[in-house]
Amino acid sequence: MSTQQSKEEFYQLHAHLCKALAHPTRLLIIDELRDGPRSVSELVERLGLRQSNLSQHLGILRDQRLVIARRDGQTVYYSLRDPRVTQAFDLLRQVLRSVLREGERLAVAN
Amino acid sequence: MSTQQSKEEFYQLHAHLCKALAHPTRLLIIDELRDGPRSVSELVERLGLRQSNLSQHLGILRDQRLVIARRDGQTVYYSLRDPRVTQAFDLLRQVLRSVLREGERLAVAN
DNA sequence: GCATAATATGCGGATATCCGAATAAATCGT
DNA sequence: ACGATTTATTCGGATATCCGCATATTATGC
Numbered sequence: 001m002s003t004q005q006s007k008e009e010f011y012q013l014h015a016h017l018c019k020a021l022a023h024p025t026r027l028l029i030i031d032e033l034r035d036g037p038r039s040v041s042e043l044v045e046r047l048g049l050r051q052s053n054l055s056q057h058l059g060i061l062r063d064q065r066l067v068i069a070r071r072d073g074q075t076v077y078y079s080l081r082d083p084r085v086t087q088a089f090d091l092l093r094q095v096l097r098s099v100l101r102e103g104e105r106l107a108v109a110n
Numbered sequence: 111m112s113t114q115q116s117k118e119e120f121y122q123l124h125a126h127l128c129k130a131l132a133h134p135t136r137l138l139i140i141d142e143l144r145d146g147p148r149s150v151s152e153l154v155e156r157l158g159l160r161q162s163n164l165s166q167h168l169g170i171l172r173d174q175r176l177v178i179a180r181r182d183g184q185t186v187y188y189s190l191r192d193p194r195v196t197q198a199f200d201l202l203r204q205v206l207r208s209v210l211r212e213g214e215r216l217a218v219a220n
Numbered sequence: 221g222c223a224t225a226a227t228a229t230g231c232g233g234a235t236a237t238c239c240g241a242a243t244a245a246a247t248c249g250t
Numbered sequence: 251a252c253g254a255t256t257t258a259t260t261c262g263g264a265t266a267t268c269c270g271c272a273t274a275t276t277a278t279g280c
Contacts, residue, residue, distance in 0.1 A: 005210075011134040013210075017202055018132035023268085024121040027128070040227060053269060055228050065209045074226045074277050082208065084201045091198040092127055098192065099175045100115075100123075133238085150257055163239060165258055184247045184256045 020064040025049065026057050027089070029078075033067065034086060037079035130174040135159065136167050137199070139188075143177065144196060147189035 020026065028047055032038055040058065044051050058078060061067040066085055070077045080086060130136065138157055142148055150168065154161050168188060171177045176195055180187045190196060 008134065010206075011137050014137055014203060014206055015132050015134045017206055018128055018137070019267095022125050022129035022132045024118065024125045027121050027124055041225095050270070051227075052229085052271075056269080059228075065212070066205075071227095071276085076227060082205050084205050088198040088201040088205075091194045091201070093124060095176075095192050095194050095198075096120075096124055096127055102175070129237095151255095160240065161257075162241080162259085166239080169258075179257095181246085181257095186257060 017064050017066075020060050020066055021085075021089070023057065023060075025053075026061055029054075029057060029061065030066070030080065030086065030089060033078060033080045037070070037077040039075045039077050041075065043078070127174050127176075130170050130176055131195075131199070133167065133170075135163075136171055139164075139167060139171065140176070140190065140196065140199060143188060143190045147180070147187040149185045149187050151185065153188070 021030075025047070029043060032043060032046060038046075040051070040054065043049075043058075044054055047054065058067065058069075061078075062069060065081055067078045068081045070079070131140075135157070139153060142153060142156060148156075150161070150164065153159075153168075154164055157164065168177065168179070171188075172179060175191055177188045178191045180189070
């Protein structure tokens with residue numbers, strides 16, 4: 001551990017990171033950023049959210065350094081900071097799908 | 111999507127999965143299960159938690175099918191259901207470390 | 221400087237999560 | 251069947267998250 005950091009603090013930070021991913025809207029945002037940067041207004045339009053609510057969610061993703069904001073004039077473009085985030089995203093989605101298939105099997109069996 | 115499931119519901123489920131990971135204690139539990147199954151009492155002892163609290167967290171992980179409970183007599187052994195969960199776990203941890211290194215660089219620069 | 225556009229932030233009520241204490245449920249030995 | 255052991259669940263108060271509304275901030279064009 002490079003910086004002075006207790007085990008507890010590290011797990012806390014890891015949990016904060018996960019918490020930032022633990023909301024449907026924020027997952028939608030991340031999915032929307034896969035193909036490249038998007039401005040806030042683009043995201044508002046594509047996701048159909050109130051602007052303030054979207055900005056709040058973007059703020060949470062920003063705080064955890066999951067996304068990067070680049071300003072060009074009045075518009076701010078958001079992009080993903082680290083491809084490993086989407087990798088983790090996809091792994092969990094695979095797990096989810098396998099859980100759903102499993103549940104289906106059991107549903108048929110019972 | 112095999113089962114009847116709207117896009118919104120799917121993202122909701124994904125978020126629930128992430129939420130289950132979004133707590134330091136539950137991350138500690140998952141880390142503890144990497145090397146194989148552990149009984150509840152082993153986990154209580156190794157993590158130093160109240161038994162009820164640990165069971166609550168295990169329940170959350172169980173509900174999301176992140177862990178499996180196997181009963182042997184009076185003791186219940188928990189194990190990880192899918193290695194992809196720990197893979198996702200590790201990817202996020204790498205992201206976290208890189209974020210911390212970055213913060214350190216900036217701290218030194220300023 | 222001022223009106224406008226794009227984005228961010230503060231506030232407050234509704235809802236969800238967290239933890240400890242007490243209690244229930246399951247299993248064992250006798 | 252009864253007591254002991256291990257694990258799970260319920261309840262309630264404290265704390266945190268979420269969203270809409272209103273307002274602030276930042277940048278542009280005139």
